[in-house]
Amino acid sequence: MNEEKTAVLLMRENPSKSPDPYKMDELRGLAKAAGYKVLAEIKQRRERDHRFQIGMGKIAEAQSYHPTKLIFYNPLSPSQVFNIRSEFSAQVLDRFNLILEIFASRASTREAKLQVDLARLSYDAPQVRSELALKTRGEQPGFRGAGAYEQSMYHDIRGRMAKIKSELKDVETMSEDRRQKRREQGFDLVALAGYTNAGKSTLLNALTGSGVEAQDQPFTTLSPTTRALEIKGRRVLLTDTVGFIDDLPHFLIKAFHTTLSEIAEADLVLLVADLSDPAELLHSKMVASHKALWDCQVTAPIVTVLNKVDRLSEGEASMKEELIRDLAPNPVMVSAFSGSGLVELKECIYQRLQPLQEYQIRLPNTSEGLSRLSRLYETAELLSVSYGEELVVKLRGKGEAVARLKIESSDSQAKD
C-alpha cells in the first residue's frame, strides 16, 4: 500500500526584489505533479540564512504539520540540507530535486532515463567534491584517511557520468541520422517548444489528429514524439518536446541535450505560450522560454503561438498580445481546444518553411531509371516527365532531398 506523501512548501523571498506571487503557485503545481498533498505554504521575506536558508521559526512551523517532506523553492546547499535534517529531523527537497523527482517518475524511454540519471549525477558531483574538499582540508577528518569514501564516490560518479554521456552520444547520432533521412525524404522538421503546460501536446494532437497525453500539470511530456501532417502539399513532421521552466540550473539543460536537440535541429520552431496566464506571468515565461531556446542554440526561425485564446475575450487577448510584442513580434493566436486559428497557423508554418526549389533531372529510360522515378514520388513533387531516350523529370522539392537526387542521378541540372 502506498502511503500518502505530504509536503509543506517554503519559500524565502529576497527583500530587494518585488514579490512574485506566481512562484509559489508553480511550486504547488510541481509538488502535486510529484504526488504530494500540500498541507501548508509558508513564505518569508528576509535575507538568506546561511544555516537553514529560511528562518528557524518558519521551519519549526512547517514541521508542526508533520509532512513527509519540506519542499523549498530556494536551492539548498548540502550543509543546509544537513542542518535542517539534523536540527528538525525533517526530510527536505529543493525545487530542483522536486523537478528531478517528477522526471525520474515519468521517464519511460531509455533516452529520458539516461538524461535523468545524468542530471542527478551532475547535481551530486560538485556536492561530493565539496565534501571531499572539506575533509581533505582536515576540517571534518574521515574515518579512515581523509575523505577516502568521498574520493572513491566522486570517481565513481565521474565514471558513471562519462558512460551515460557516451550512451547518449549514440542516441544523438541515431536521432541525427534519422533527421537527415527524413529531410532527404522531403520532410520539413518542425518542433513544438515552450513553457511546460502551455499546451504543446494538445496542439500536436489538434494539428495531426493524434492522441498524445496532455494534462493540466507540469512535465507531462518528457520524451519527444513526432507526428506527420501535410500543409498544402508539404510534408511536415511535427515533434513535441519537454517543456521549459524558469530558474533551472544550466547543467539540467545540458543533461537534456539529446531531447532538446530536436528543437535545436528543427527547420522551424513553434514557441507555444499560454495566453490565458496573467500578463506578468506570461511575460516572464516568454523570457524564460527565449533563454531556453538560446541555451538550445536554436538558429531556425521561430513562430510564437499564443494558445488557449478560448479562455479570453477578444479585448483581453489583444491587450496581452500587445504586452509581449517585444518578445513575440508576429504571433499567431490559436486555441488547440476549439481549433480556432489553426488554419492561420498552418499557413504561417507554410510561409516560414524554406521555399521549395524546382529542378530538372535526367534518368536512363531503363527499368533501373523507372525504378528511380518511382522513388522520386516519395521525396518530391513531380511536375512533369517526358519519356524519350531518356526520362526528363521536372520536380519541386526541398534542398536536401533534391541534393541527394542529384547525386543519385549522374546527369542533373538545377533550374533555379
Ligand SMILES: Nc1nc2c(ncn2[C@@H]2O[C@H](COP(=O)(O)OP(=O)(O)OP(=O)(O)O)[C@@H](O)[C@H]2O)c(=O)[nH]1
Ligand atoms: N482552454 C484550453 N486549454 C488548453 C488548450 N490547450 C491545452 N489546454 C490544456 O492545458 C493543459 C496542458 O496541456 P498540454 O498539452 O499537456 O501542455 P504541454 O505544453 O504539452 O505540457 P507539458 O508536456 O507538461 O510540458 C491541459 O489541461 C490541456 O487540456 C486550449 O487551447 N484551451
Ligand SMILES: [Mg+2]
Ligand atoms: Mg506535453
